[in-house]
Amino acid sequence: MGPGFYVIAILGCADGSAGCTPVATLPTRYESRDACQAGTELALGASGDFDFPTLLAQCRPGKAPSAEHSGDRVPDGARRG
Template structure:
């Protein structure tokens, strides 16, 4: 089983940090929560063009999707059809 990684989610909030809605996920993956947290302020400064009274950057743990990625990569085998 592969290790989990962290992504920075940018949330748009209606009133401070209440009623927040995810508006984007920064595509960079971080191997630790500490590395993600250290990068969050810079990501918030870079991605601040959303129409909300306030924005918040939050690190979220993402589990690897090896099984589904492998399933999506390999198409199912062709099934012969009978004619006649």
């Protein structure tokens, strides 16, 4: 069984999509991954306050964060930059 909901995380990237750092997690909850993915472009448009050359929006399961850090891989989702 999958997660109960998804949230959009905004990541700031200094060099393209390498070395991305989470800068915000939006409060809106989505019931499916598809619904979350549909909201990523709008989320990026509203997230212009971060000082990074590239911003990414990634849908993440809405559960307790794991100890594993996924900053080395390119997130799926929308991209601005």
